[in-house]
Every structure is written in C-alpha cells, then in structure tokens.
Amino acid sequence: MSTILVTGGTGTLGRHVTERLRADGHEVRVLSRHARPYAVDLREGGSGLDEAVAGVDTIVHCASSPRGGDEKAARNLIPAARRAGVGHFVYISIVGVDRVPFGYYRSKLAVERLVEESGLGWTVLRATQFHDLVLSVLQGMARLPVLLLPARVKDQPVDVTEVADRLAELAQGAPAGRVDDMGGPEVRTFDSLARAYLRATGRRRAVVKVPLRGAAYDAFREGGHLAPERAVGKGTFDEYLAERFKTGVPRR
Template identity: 75%
Template sequence: MTTILVTGGTGTLGRLVTERLRADASEVRVLSRHSRPYAVDLREGTGLAAAVAGVDTVVHCASSPRGGDEQAARHVIEAARRAGVRHLVYISIVGVDRVPLGYYRTKLAVEKLIEESGLGWTVLRTTQFHDLVLQLLQGLAKPPVMLLPAGVADQPIEVAEVAARLAELAAGAPAGRVPDLGGPEVRPFPELARAYLRASGRRRPLLNVRLAGKAYQGFRAGGHLTPERAVGKVTFEEFLAGRLPVCG
C-alpha cells in the first residue's frame, strides 16, 4: 500500500485531499502544527523526519500568506530526500509568474525549489477557491457600499475538485508541471458581488475603484486567469447555494 503524507492536512484543501486519498485505500499521514502524531511546524522542521519516514509521496498543501513558505519547503525537501521519498506534489496558483504580488512571488519561489530538488515532482496551479472569493466578498460587504477593484475578474473553482485532481496526481508518477486547473467561468467582480448579495439576502450599492500598483495591473490584465483551462464544474452560484442558508 502506498503511504502518502499530506502537509497542511487539516486545512481547507488538505482535509479534502486526505479524505479522497483514504477513500482510494491509500495510507495517509496528516501533518499540521497541531495534528497528532505528526504535529510539526514546518518553518522549524522539528519532528519532520519521523513524519516522512517510510513515505512514498508527499502532497505539500501547507501554506501561509503570513510568510515562511520558502523555509518550510526547504525543510520538506530536505526531509524527503533523506527519507527516499519518490514523489513530491505541490499545489500552486495560476499567475504566480505573471502577477507581482508578494504571496505569489513566494509560491513561485517554492515551485523553483521543488523543480531543483532532485526529487520526482508534480506542480499543479489552480485559480482561486470559491471559499476565498466568498471570504473576500463578505469583507467587502461590511461597509454600506461595496468597493470593488475596477476591471478585475476572477475564475473561482470548487476546492473539492482541486482535491480530487491532487489525489489523482499523488497516486500517479511524477509529472512535472501539469496543465492548470481553472474554474468553469471567468466572472467580472461586480457579477460575483451581485451573486453573493442575492444569495445572502443583502443589499449594497457597488462602486468600482481603480487601484494603484503593479499587482493590481497584473490582476486587471488577467494574469491570474486561465480561460483556456476552464475545466471546473461547480459555478459560484452553485457553491453559494450550498454555503449560505438564504440561497434559493
């Protein structure tokens, strides 16, 4: 039986990847800062050697916008090398090489570390999860007027679909950079905001605001989108119907 370690295995994505792998009869170890018996802070790396011992594949889902991802990746790679791990699978984001956002730069740097690791590797880039877009819109709806980034669209995808693809890749051989995984539709932010307001039963006027900076320019240019890989099935409205009780 293949033994697979999922870092960040209690997070939004990692939990679903773990469930999917276990349903496919893989032996799965869950690693997070508080998950026993593999409670590891990847930025420190203490205890990681025991977690990867005897592991065939590592699915690296752990990530934090607060920093430390590059150091965490170095620890994972070093431990994987020493343990003879066959395959390292990494989840990244569409546009990390096109949108000059700090977090995106970090994800791209981790990709490069993995590519140069000497391990068998697979990298999958996806568009933003529905959950993240919902969280953003909930925050924007707190004031009396929803201020939206002018000229920006998004292509949200269902996290369960990403988990299914990652589990599939983890069960296979190292494949390098695989085709991106995008949500089913590219949607302007005002459309997404109206969908959220309808679903939540709220009313807010919308105001498009032009922002400054190269990252905003990258988003306006659609660097985070992959319309040619719109392979997701669940629409934003369908996602909202399952999450917000007012939907219907």
C-alpha cells in the same frame, strides 16, 4: 497501497485531499501544526518532521500561508523528503504566479522552483482561486455599508473539491512535472461575483468599483491570474453559493 503525507491536511484543500486518498485505500498521514501525531510547524522543522516523512512514498504539499513562511517551510520539508527517500513530491500552486508581481504569488513561485530543483520526482499543479477564498474576501468587504471592489478585475473561481480530486489523482500517479493548469468554469467580473454573493445572502450593499494603482493590480486587471483556456472545473460560483447558504437567513 502507498503511504502518503499531506501537509496542511486539516486545511481547506488538504482535508479534502486526505479524504480522497483514504477512500482510495492509502495510508495517509496528516501534517499540520496541531494535528497529532504529526504536529509539526514546517517553518521550524526539527525531529518531528523527520518522523513524519519516514517511510512515506509521496508528499502532497498543501500547507501555505499568505502571511509568509512558505519558502522557509519548503526549505525544511524538501531536505527531509530527500533524507527519507520520498519518491514523489506533489505541490499545489496558483495560476499566474509567474505573471502577477504580488508578494504571495512570488513566494509560491519560489517554492515551485525549490521543488523543481529538489532532485525529487515532482509534480506541480496550478489552480485558480477557490470559491471559499472569493467568498471570504467578499464577506470581509461586506462588513462596510459600501462594497468597494477593484475596478476591471475578473476572477475564475474553482471548486476546492475538484482540485482535491485532481491532486489525489496526481499523487497516485508517477511524477509528471508541471501539469496543465486547472481553472474554474467561468471567467467573471469581480462585481458580478459580488452581486451573486449579495443575492445569495440577502444583503443590501452599494457596489462601487475603485481603480487602483500598481504593478500587481495591473497584472490582475490584465488577467494574469486567469486560465480561460483551462476552464476545466464544473461547479460554478452560483452553485457554490446556493449550497453554502441554502439554510441561511437574509441579513442586512
């Protein structure tokens, strides 16, 4: 069995990847800003990073933040991986990063290019939005008495554990380059997802669809972030909500 480093290994995706790899018998190191013994801020680099990657066969790079810093983190991690002789670098990206001119997507695309040009053996998987992220967005919107949604936008949420399974599978194989995208089982309008959330939580909110402006909104409206031809996920958003709120108390 091999030694695998998972960056962001305590996060929404990374912790599931870590569990899968350990269950398969691999030695897994978890790197995050607060996880000992490999507590490293990738944006800062430093000697702790070299220690974390020393003797590692594969890196699964899950660490990411919409608040920025992904490119800087990659510019520190990739040279460290080269110095350590890492044989396989696996990166999780997002469907549509090359089609939607959204700031976070641009950053993810830039990291993809850094990985491709790294000189390392590499694999990149793009996935659609996780159920957890869609729920988080809806919870934030539901703080208001009216649920304001972007008009004519669809989504294709996927179960994070299924993406973790796929990443773990890729990490245990040979470098494969850009692999097929991974999308959730259903393409749904955002208002249908919102109404499913309201039903599951017992909330009552008026749902208002608001047309927006801008190139990013236009690209989302046109489905640039979707992969209907790669609807390989199994778990639906309704199933996720049913499990997530099975012991919940209806709220107003």
